Amino acid sequence: MRPLPQPARESLTLAPVLHALGDPVRLELVRRAWDRPESTCSALADGLDVPLSTLSNHWRILREAGLISMTVDGRHRRIRPRADDLSDRFPGLLDPILRLSAADPPDSGPLSSDAGTAGNTPRSGGDLA
Template identity: 85%
Template sequence: MRLELVRRAWGNPESTCSALADGMDVPISTLSNHWRILREAGLISMAVDGRHRRIRLRAADLRDRFPGLLDPILRLTAAESPNTGPL
């Protein structure tokens, strides 16, 4: 679930939590927990925009910290995902 959320954040920069979770059959409370874990792990950042939270994958920071790790994981995930969007 978290890997799919990260993949969606990668393909849709600055999107909202609800937009990224669209089509996922998961309770909002569960998604909120996943977003919190991803944020605390340093994979995403959140910005308040009115009543919404904008999600940004911290791709540049991750590439600096772990060179060569992020792109292959996201490509593999995108290839396996039945909901592959514009990546």
């Protein structure tokens, strides 16, 4: 398995973390990753109405912000939440965000990406990110 680049613990900064969590799809992906550590990208994104290219971008933003780590395992990308790193850098930040987001689900239907990607459908197969 090959790890993909990610920021070191000491270089994590608040602005990219908050930016990454500011998108409803990314917030849902983070919630799922926290609930199911060591899952694949496709398993965590199951049921989201988001094209693979958009999901790949979401995973990259989450990885570059330091919220997740990602390793390549053949055709799959394995996701691990960086809970310890984030708790060390920003104590108490994520727990209330994840708890409140779980209590405030989307208003209707499955989560989807921005309107600019309407009409694109997700494809099955290997994980992209």
